[in-house]
Amino acid sequence: MKNMVGKRYVILIGTKIGDNVIPYYQLFYWSSVYKDTSYLVTKNTSLILSSS
Incomplete structure (x- = not known):
């Protein structure tokens, strides 16, 4: 699991x-x-998307 430290993931x-x-x-x-x-x-930050 140490190889995952520092990497970022974006989840919908x-x-x-x-x-x-x-x-x-x-x-x-x-x-x-x-x-x-x-x-x-x-x-703490999240990108709010408008529904299309």
Whole structure:
């Protein structure tokens, strides 16, 4: 798993608001916080996309 540290992944997530499903991209990245433990942490920023 150490080879994944530092790499970024963009995951498409659909959020349902009312009757409309609003897609947005949440940026995830692997970070080594504890000694040998790597886990997925989310950044505070997300790109909101308008539904087409």
